[in-house]
Amino acid sequence: MFLSSLKKQFDFYNKNRRKILVVCLSLSILFCLVFGGINHATCCIQFKDQISKTYLRGFYSDIQKQKAIDPPTTCIPKHINCIKLVMGEREELMKASGYIKHNKTGNKCQLRNLVENCNALKIAHNYVTDNKTIFKEELEFPLAFAIKMHTSPEQAEQLLRNIYRPHNVYCIYVDKKSKEETFNLIQKVGNCFDNIFIVENRIEVVYSSINLVEAEVECMRIVSKSKKNWKYYINLTGQEFPLKTNLEIVKILQRLNGANDIESYEYPFIMQQRYTKEHVIKGNSIHKTNNLKHSFIKRFQMSKGSAYGAFSRPFVDFILTDNIARMFLKWLNGTYAPEESAWATLNTLPWTPGGFHKKAKNPTASFLSRAVIWSWDKSRCRGHYIRGICVYESGDLPWLAHREELFANKFDINRDHVVLDCLEEVLRNRTKDNKVENLNWDFYNTLPHAEYYAKFRQMQSSNNYLQRKKEMWLKDHNVTEMLEPISSRG
Structure with missing residues (x-):
């Protein structure tokens, strides 16, 4: 009865979130006017977080008493309380830190066995x-996943098993520089599935x-x-992990x-030498030369962004x-x-299917695919940084568990x-629960590209419409003769 009542209270909050926050803001502003110096935004955030944490503590506590949480795998450590870690409890975090140092995977659970x-x-x-x-909605909306990796087959396999469904399709690209054992292990995993x-x-x-x-295009x-009629292509590295279940991703x-x-977003001026100067590969690295690189097409607008996303x-x-598109990649x-300009630039061309038109383009807080903490971000990284990107650890679980993005890097x-094991436990139980209504649908419904295509989807997806857009673009850029496109491989 308690659990049912608590869930109803949270469902009421979730459905009336906007009204509650408006009331909270109004009261905070009133307090500011009367007393002064009170941060009403902080009040609302704390109010919302407190409700969420109260719900989660009660919900998980009751489930624990009933022993309803299934271990995600027989090979996951049993001595860590992931619920307490997700809730940010310091004592459990210290316990997890000690566990990480002194416990290794047993032989029977090692991937090579x-x-x-x-x-x-x-x-x-x-x-x-x-x-x-699997839900019918998932079966009717298959996905394609590509994983590019170079190390840690165990971590890549943990990613794979959490996104795997028999109706989806998967491509794994193992860097040839990787150890032969890494490739052999992944190949054996792949041989287990058609x-x-x-x-x-x-x-x-x-x-x-x-x-x-080139690896991505392959x-x-x-x-x-x-033969799978997949709807979206999601590219990943072996060091990423999902924050949403397959059903949630589909929805x-x-x-x-x-x-x-x-x-x-527009290519920063101070970085434009990345494409205005010729670069050459020497050994295992790439180097800038003093030679100017010819423009792709006059007045061609370059864009920059992540190499990873969700492609229709x-x-x-x-x-x-x-x-x-093929000429540009060449x-x-x-x-x-x-890789940081290929998809970001192609996605802005007027005839690109599903592309960002200027009306929909909004580089701020509209990138759904990845949760990343950069060294210059306000969000605190509890792990460490590599090339300016946070490498998450157990202390980041409270932040990760409340993100709207589909995947986290890295x-x-x-x-x-433990951070991966606990995220896996959360996903397994959310898959079992399937309460997608608790997601932040206000966020997803108001994404600029989602709103734009909700209004113009039929027109924008018309081949005739896109072809006319291309013809206008070619004429505007004085492109009359096309160079030989890049040849196909395989």
């Missing part, structure tokens, strides 16, 4: 393999070179040949109305077949970090495996 028997792997790591346990494809024709990926774009080609992507979720199926088809060879299983 599990992959020798596919059934053992699926059972030990609780892979979802039965379509009967919808996981391991790229055989690999290259040694040089950081910030065209290799990253996976796009592979999943496009699949959220459906709200995009066919729009791509790709970070895109028509956008992936566009990348693989459109002559301008031109990017010789630039620095082309993690290091060798430094802190």
Whole structure:
């Protein structure tokens, strides 16, 4: 009775969130006017957080008493209370820190032993393999995932098992520089499933070179040949992890109305030498030269953003077949970090399916795909930084558990495996609960690209409309003769 009552109270809050916050703001402003010096925004945030934490503590406490939380896998540590860690309890965090230092994975749970028997792997790591346990809405909205990795097969496999569904399709690209054991382990994992494809024709990926774009395009080609009628392509690294269940991801992507979720903003002036100067690969790194690089097309606008996102199926088809898109990807060879400009720029072209048109483009707080803490962000990183990006640890769980984004970047299983294990436990239980109404739908419904495509989806997806947009763009840029497009591989 208590749990049912508490859930009803939280559901009431969730459905009436806007009204409650408006009342809170109004009262805070009134207090400010009367007493002065009171931060009404802080009041509202604390008020909302307190309700959320009260609900979570009561909800999880009651479930624990009933022993309703299933361990996500037989190979996950049993001595850590993930609920307390998610709630940010300091004592449990100290306990987790000690556990990480003194406990290692047992032999029977090591990946190199599990992959020798596919059934053992699926059972030990609780892979979802039965379509009967999957919602019809998920089955009708299959997804394509691409994972690019170079290290830690155990961490990549943990990511894989948490996004795996038999109706989706997966491509895994292991950097050729990786240890042979890493590739062999991932290949054995892939051999256990008919919808996981391991790229055989690999290259040694040089950081910030065209290799990253080439690897991505290779996976796009592979999943496009699949018989699965997937709707969105989500690209990942082996060091990322989902913050949402498959059903939640499907529901959220459906709200995009066919729009791509790709970070895109004007290329900063101080960084433009990345594409105005020629860059060459020497050994395992890329170097800038003093040679000017010719422009792709006169008055062509370059954009910058994340290399990762959620790409609609028509956008992936566009990348693989459109002559301008293919020429642009070829031109990017010789630039620095082309993966940060490839999709961000293509997504702004007027005839791009699901692209960001100027009316929908909003670089601030509208990138749905990734939760990232940069070294210059206000959010505090409880882990450590690598190349300016926070590598999350157990102390970041309260922040991660309340994010609206689909995935978080990045993690290091060798430094802190508990943060991944606890996120896995949260996801497993949310998959079992399937209460998608508790997500922050105000956030998803008001994303600028989602709102724009909600109004113009039918017109914007018309091939004739997009072709006219392309013809106008070509004429405006005085492009009359097209260069030879890049050749297909495979």
